[in-house]
Structure formats: structure tokens, C-alpha cells
Amino acid sequence: MTLDQLKIGVTARITAVGGCGALRRRLLDMGLTPNTKVMIRKMAPLGDPIELYLRGYELTIRKLDAKNIQVELLSEGGKAK
Amino acid sequence: MMFALVGNQNCGKTTLFNQLTGSNQHVGNFPGVTVERKDGLIRGSKNITVVDLPGIYSLAPYTNEEIVTRDFLLNERPDVIINIVDATNIERNLYLSLQLVELNMPMVIALNMMDEVRANGNSIDIAKFQSEIGVPVIPISASKNEGVDELIQVAVATAEAKLRPKRQDFCSGAVHRAIHAVAHLVEDHADRIGVPSRFAATKLVEGDEPMLKLLQLSENEKNMIEHSVTEMETELGTDKEAALADMRYAFIDNLCSRTVIKTGESKAHLRSIKIDNILTNKYAALPIFLGIMLLIFWLTFGVIGTALSDLLSLAIDKLAFLVDHGLAVYGINPVIHSLVIDGVFVGVGSVLSFLPIIVVLFFFLSFLEDSGYMARVAFVMDKLLRKIGLSGRSFVPMLIGFGCSVPAIMATRTLASERDRKMTILLTPFMSCSAKLPIYALFTAAFFVEYQALVMISLYVLGMLIGVLSGLVMKKTLYHGNPVPFVMELPNYRLPSPKSVGLLLWDKARDFLVRAFTVIFIATLIIWFLQTFDTRINVVADSSQSMLAAVGKFIAPIFTPLGFGDWRAATAIITGLSAKEAVVSSLAVLTGTTITALPQALSSLFTPLAAVSFLVFTLLYTPCIAAIAVIRREMNSGFSALLLVFYQTAIAWITAFVVYRIALIFF
Numbered sequence: 008m009t010l011d012q013l014k015i016g017v018t019a020r021i022t023a024v025g026g027c028g029a030l031r032r033r034l035l036d037m038g039l040t041p042n043t044k045v046m047i048r049k050m051a052p053l054g055d056p057i058e059l060y061l062r063g064y065e066l067t068i069r070k071l072d073a074k075n076i077q078v079e080l081l082s083e084g085g086k087a088k
Numbered sequence: 089m090m091f092a093l094v095g096n097q098n099c100g101k102t103t104l105f106n107q108l109t110g111s112n113q114h115v116g117n118f119p120g121v122t123v124e125r126k127d128g129l130i131r132g133s134k135n136i137t138v139v140d141l142p143g144i145y146s147l148a149p150y151t152n153e154e155i156v157t158r159d160f161l162l163n164e165r166p167d168v169i170i171n172i173v174d175a176t177n178i179e180r181n182l183y184l185s186l187q188l189v190e191l192n193m194p195m196v197i198a199l200n201m202m203d204e205v206r207a208n209g210n211s212i213d214i215a216k217f218q219s220e221i222g223v224p225v226i227p228i229s230a231s232k233n234e235g236v237d238e239l240i241q242v243a244v245a246t247a248e249a250k251l252r253p254k255r256q257d258f259c260s261g262a263v264h265r266a267i268h269a270v271a272h273l274v275e276d277h278a279d280r281i282g283v284p285s286r287f288a289a290t291k292l293v294e295g296d297e298p299m300l301k302l303l304q305l306s307e308n309e310k311n312m313i314e315h316s317v318t319e320m321e322t323e324l325g326t327d328k329e330a331a332l333a334d335m336r337y338a339f340i341d342n343l344c345s346r347t348v349i350k351t352g353e354s355k356a357h358l359r360s361i362k363i364d365n366i367l368t369n370k371y372a373a374l375p376i377f378l379g380i381m382l383l384i385f386w387l388t389f390g391v392i393g394t395a396l397s398d399l400l401s402l403a404i405d406k407l408a409f410l411v412d413h414g415l416a417v418y419g420i421n422p423v424i425h426s427l428v429i430d431g432v433f434v435g436v437g438s439v440l441s442f443l444p445i446i447v448v449l450f451f452f453l454s455f456l457e458d459s460g461y462m463a464r465v466a467f468v469m470d471k472l473l474r475k476i477g478l479s480g481r482s483f484v485p486m487l488i489g490f491g492c493s494v495p496a497i498m499a500t501r502t503l504a505s506e507r508d509r510k511m512t513i514l515l516t517p518f519m520s521c522s523a524k525l526p527i528y529a530l531f532t533a534a535f536f537v538e539y540q541a542l543v544m545i546s547l548y549v550l551g552m553l554i555g556v557l558s559g560l561v562m563k564k565t566l567y568h569g570n571p572v573p574f575v576m577e578l579p580n581y582r583l584p585s586p587k588s589v590g591l592l593l594w595d596k597a598r599d600f601l602v603r604a605f606t607v608i609f610i611a612t613l614i615i616w617f618l619q620t621f622d623t624r625i626n627v628v629a630d631s632s633q634s635m636l637a638a639v640g641k642f643i644a645p646i647f648t649p650l651g652f653g654d655w656r657a658a659t660a661i662i663t664g665l666s667a668k669e670a671v672v673s674s675l676a677v678l679t680g681t682t683i684t685a686l687p688q689a690l691s692s693l694f695t696p697l698a699a700v701s702f703l704v705f706t707l708l709y710t711p712c713i714a715a716i717a718v719i720r721r722e723m724n725s726g727f728s729a730l731l732l733v734f735y736q737t738a739i740a741w742i743t744a745f746v747v748y749r750i751a752l753i754f755f
Contacts, residue, residue, distance in 0.1 A: 024330060029150035030573040035333035036146035037575055038180050041326070043337070049364075052373045053471040058578060062179045063357075065578040067467045069474075072573065 011073035026075035095172035097143035098579035167247035209352035222254030396444030435612030458584030476559030489519030505572035518555030534687035607717035651698030708740035
């Protein structure tokens with residue numbers, strides 16, 4: 008399962024970060040590393056990009072880029088901290 | 089002594105810089121790029137400068153901002169690095185700190201926003217934290233000016249004692265072994281070129297291309313590094329970049345779990361979530377954004393800006409009148425008289441007329457930026473601009489372009505990536521600025537009374553369309569390199585500090601006056617000169633005899649294929665360079681009528697189709713001198729500004745030609 012497929016409010020754990028080059032490095036630098044817990048906060052009004060909550064802060068990334076991030080589900084629509 | 093201020097975006101770096109320096113700042117660019125560099129003297133000192141480096145999240149080799157920071161730290165060797173860390177967002181902020189420590193330079197950590205941490209009922213064990221990370225840690229609150237004096241003292245002491253970080257090793261196991269093996273291998277090379285070997289080793293293990301080039305390793309050494317890295321990757325079952333990012337975050341998680349006591353949720357964070365429930369709401373976000381922008385436009389270009397502009401021009405007129413009168417009484421040479429009144433006063437007036445707009449607009453913009461709303465605009469608008477290779481961040485400068493290109497181009501300074509900044513600067517002039525409105529109004533009143541609104545809207549749309557097409561072309565050619573990834577933090581909303589807003593306004597106003605003044609002033613004088621004299625440097629009685637008219641007559645044939653080969657049209661186009669409104673007044677002067685009678689007079693100059701062609705040309709051709717001056721300043725290149733002038737003029741000619749020729753077929 009990839010990050011862009013998650014529904015709003017769902018929490019997941021990152022299992023792998025794919026992609027390459029500057030984008031992948033930026034994702035890792037911003038804390039999207041394996042085993043990190045991520046919650047999908049919301050979607051932009053035009054449907055893209057998405058807003059994530061991780062490591063105590065909000066991050067926005069595009070859906071296309073979120074496709075590179077493999078996740079496993081932790082909670083179904085539950086409110087994450 | 090030199091301090092370097094390094095930290096993430098949105099961590100209060102600018103606020104701290106302002107607290108450290110007061111208003112004693114110098115803004116410039118790093119050589120060869122348009123990445124901003126701010127220098128200042130520490131207040132109360134004569135010999136300590138502090139350099140504000142761009143806000144970055146990592147010392148990766150990808151964005152210009154990261155590269156500039158790396159090169160600056162490695163080559164300029166500041167006496168101490170002040171790493172500012174947002175204590176309310178400590179995990180991600182420390183990620184950069186761990187990389188800075190590897191540079192093995194004297195360094196202190198300024199733990200910012202500690203007042204908020206305390207207010208949330210949380211605490212950080214500073215002593216333990218400091219001993220674990222191995223560099224001095226000073227809790228501060230930049231916005232409240234708490235701990236800043238102590239920070240300066242500790243920074244000076246650390247620099248004087250050349251106190252290097254106590255530890256650089258934050259890893260264990262496979263990563264540790266790989267970095268050590270590589271560090272050992274490249275130590276001599278690194279020493280030779282003055283790069284810290286630990287930093288070099290970590291970067292090499294991460295697969296950092298610029299570092300690999302810098303060290304000039306032999307094939308054998310490269311193979312050995314490759315071997316160490318592969319060994320690490322196999323052992324961990326992951327690749328090198330992920331392994332190192334994971335190593336750093338693992339250390340940070342561990343450190344924070346033992347030193348950061350978190351009992352309450354951050355109030356600023358909870359508040360931000362609530363505010364975002366409205367401001368980035370699925371249905372409300374776009375209307376609210378448009379509402380805010382309309383309000384700002386109305387206040388800037390309608391209420392406050394015009395009031396201040398009127399006040400200013402009233403003062404200038406009064407002064408001009410007095411001087412005019414004085415000179416007349418004194419009986420001075422009429423040419424000098426004209427130079428002072430028509431040259432100097434008009435020149436100064438045209439420069440100053442921008443000032444109220446810039447100040448008022450930047451008041452609102454700095455509020456939007458510092459409060460955190462601009463990041464939300466980028467989030468909301470990103471999808472629209474992505475197709476032309478830009479991100480949502482460019483939306484606001486372009487929108488301001490409809491008011492005036494000058495502040496719009498100045499506003500691109502806040503874009504985080506150099507590529508986006510340059511592209512946005514080049515596209516903004518295609519947004520039809522408000523100074524062109526009088527031209528549209530005149531021509532539509534003269535030729536298209538029934539379709540006035542339609543013609544105007546079509547012009548605006550055409551401008552945007554050409555802008556989008558230019559963007560697509562630039563994306564494929566000039567800036568076809570990888571766009572900077574849109575991975576952006578949405579910071580907590582904060583009330584901007586009056587000091588920061590004030591300093592920014594002062595900075596922008598001064599910047600515009602100092603840098604743009606000379607260019608605009610000289611240009612106005614040149615136009616005055618061309619208008620006043622004929623080719624034999626005699627003062628002309630009739631404007632049709634002036635040098636400007638001669639130039640107009642000379643270039644008029646260029647416009648014959650566009651349907652308006654009359655020299656008066658060509659001359660008006662030239663005067664539009666000083667300010668677009670001047671096109672209208674020039675046409676009135678040259679046709680020998682008043683502004684009110686101008687619509688009738690125009691019908692002898694233009695056919696309706698030629699009028700359309702003229703409108704299209706004025707919509708798209710080169711921006712005014714003030715805008716060119718600002719483009720040159722922000723692009724850090726006179727050549728780029730000149731290129732843009734020619735590019736836009738060429739585009740304008742081609743588009744007007746196509747429109748005119750197609751129209752001829754149908755009408």
C-alpha cells in the first residue's frame with residue numbers, strides 16, 4: 008500500500024521510501040524515514056497535494072510523490088496524536 | 089569575528105537575526121546565484137558580523153540554498169556556527185544540527201521558542217541535552233528577546249576558545265563501520281583541501297556527488313568506498329541514503345525521549361489545526377484566499393496606496409510649483425528650467441509614486457508570510473501552477489503582478505528555491521499591470537464602446553495565456569532541470585512581530601529607492617532630453633520635431649505590419665517605457681488634442697483592427713523602467729533583464745502580428 012492511497016484521518020507506518028534523487032532525499036530529510044508514523048491530515052481543495060502529520064509537525068507533499076512511499080496501516084480512521 | 093546563522097525555515101531565524109543586529113543590516117546575494125545573503129553587525133559590537141544563511145533542512149547537495157550554505161561554511165570558515173533550533177519542533181530541526189556537527193567547527197545551538205515550550209507545560213533537560221549532543225545549548229526566545237545576550241556571550245566564548253563539538257559519532261553498527269572506514273580512507277585528501285574528514289566521509293557514504301568530485305579520489309579508493317557502502321547496505325537491508333537518514337533520526341528519537349518531557353500538546357499547534365479547519369477547508373479555502381487578496385488589492389491600490397500616492401504627489405507638485413515660480417522669477421535659462429521641472433521633478437515623482445504601493449503591499453505580504461498563511465496558499469494553489477513547472481508558492485507574486493510588477497517581482501524573494509524565483513520573475517510581467525488600464529480604457533472607449541468589458545477581459549486572459557505558454561517553454565528549455573521537490577512544511581500560525589515587519593518594510597523601501605532610483609532617474613532624464621531637443625540639440629517648439637519623434641519616425645516602419653505604422657503610435661510606445669500611463673498622455677500631446685478629445689483623434693490614427701493590434705502589443709511588450717530595474721536587481725543580472733526586455737518585445741510583436749493578420753481575414 009502506498010501513502011497516496013490512504014484515507015483522511017488514517018495513521019500508517021512507513022515501510023519503505025522509493026523514488027530517487029533530490030525528491031527522495033528531501034522526503035528522507037524531512038523525516039519520512041522507515042518506521043515513522045504518519046497521519047493523513049487533509050487534502051487540498053483541488054484534490055492535491057495532501058497534508059501529513061508526522062514527528063509533531065505538518066508537511067505537505069504531492070500525491071504523485073506520495074506514491075513512492077510504502078506504508079502499512081495502523082489505524083482505520085482513528086484520530087492519531 | 090564572524091558568526092554564521094544556520095537553521096530550518098520557519099524556526100525564527102530571521103527574528104533572531106533581527107534581534108542580534110538591530111537595523112544594522114546589509115542585504116545582498118551570494119555570488120553567481122540569487123540566493124539572498126544578509127550580513128549585520130552584532131548590536132553593541134564593532135567587530136562581530138553575523139551572516140544569515142538561507143533556511144535549509146539538510147546539507148544535501150541538491151538545492152542551491154543547501155549548496156550555498158555548504159560552500160559558505162566550508163570556504164568562509166565562520167568563527168562559530170549558531171544553529172537555531174525550534175524547540176517546539178525539535179526532532180526535525182535537530183536533523184540539520186547533526187550534519188552541522190560533522191563539520192567539526194565551533195558551534196552553539198540556540199534552542200528557540202522555549203517560552204512556548206514552557207507555556208505548553210513541557211520542558212527540556214538542557215544540561216543533559218547539551219552533554220549528549222556535545223555543543224553548548226542556550227535556551228532562548230527570539231521573539232521575546234530572551235537569552236539572546238547569553239547566546240552572544242557563549243558564541244563569542246566558543247569562537248575564542250575554538251571549542252569544537254565534543255562528539256560527532258551518532259551512530260552504531262553498520263553505518264558506524266562504513267563511515268569510519270571511509271573517513272580513514274579519505275582523511276589525507278580531506279585535510280589537503282581543508283574539508284572536515286568526518287563530514288566528507290558521511291557525505292561520501294550518502295553518495296554525495298559534489299563531495300566525490302571535490303576530493304579527487306583514485307579509482308581504487310572509489311572502489312573501496314563502494315565496497316564499504318555495499319557492505320553496509322547489505323547488512324541493513326536498505327540503501328545508503330535511507331540508512332543515514334534513519335541513523336540520524338534514530339539518534340534524535342532516542343535523545344528526545346530522554347531529555348524532552350512532553351506532557352501537554354502544543355497550544356500553537358492546536359490553534360493552527362483549528363485555524364486550518366477554516367483556512368484550508370475544502371470549500372472555504374479558495375473563496376477565503378480570493379477574498380483576502382481582493383481586500384489587500386483594494387486597500388493597496390484603492391484606499392491607502394492611492395491616498396498616500398496622492399499626498400506624495402501633492403507635496404511634489406507644491407514643491408515643483410514653488411521651484412517653478414522661483415526659477416521663473418530668477419529668470420533662469422528655459423532649458424535648465426525645463427530640466428528641473430520636466431526632468432528632475434517628473435523623474436523623482438515617478439520613482440516616489442511607487443513607494444507608497446510598495447510599503448503598503450509589503451506590510452500585508454510580510455504579515456501573510458510571517459504568520460504562516462503563505463505556506464497554506466501554496467498548499468491550496470499548488471495544483472494550478474504545477475503544469476508550468478512551478479509550485480503554489482509562486483501564485484501570490486503573480487497575482488500582485490496584476491497590480492504592479494515592481495512589488496510583485498520584489499515579492500519573489502520569499503520563494504524558497506532559486507529556480508522558482510527566477511521563473512516567477514520572468515512570468516510576472518505577463519500579468520497585465522494596473523498602469524496599462526488607462527490605455528485599455530482609452531482605446532476601448534474610442535473603438536469598442538459596446539464591447540469594452542469583453543475587450544479588456546480578453547486582454548487580461550491573453551496576457552495570462554502567453555504567460556502560461558512562456559512558462560511551458562521555459563520549463564522545457566531554460567529551466568528544464570529538475571524542479572525543486574514540493575515537500576513543504578506547514579508551520580504553526582504565529583503573530584508576526586512588529587519589529588520584523590517594520591524592518592522588512594524599511595528594507596524594501598530602502599532597497600527600491602537606492603537600487604531603482606538611479607536607473608529610473610537616469611531613464612527619465614534621457615526621455616526628457618529626447619523630448620526637449622531636436623537632432624541638432626536645439627530646443628523644440630513642437631514635440632513632432634524632437635529627437636524622440638525622430639526615433640519614433642525611424643522605428644515606425646517596424647509596426648507597419650501590425651497595422652499602426654504611424655510615428656505617433658511608435659513614439660507613444662517608447663514613452664511607455666518610463667511608465668505605461670505615459671502612452672496615453674504622449675498620444676494626446678503628439679496628436680495635439682486634450683485627453684478628453686483623444687478618442688476622436690485616435691480614429692484618424694488607427695483602424696479598429698489596428699487598435700486591437702496596438703492593445704495586444706502594449707499588453708505584452710517590455711515592462712517599464714522601474715520593473716526592469718527591479719528585475720535586474722532580483723535576477724542579479726543585467727543581461728537577464730535585457731534578455732527579458734527583448735523576449736517580451738519580440739513576443740508582443742509576433743502576437744500582435746498574428747492577431748492583426750487573422751483579424752484581417754475575418755473582418
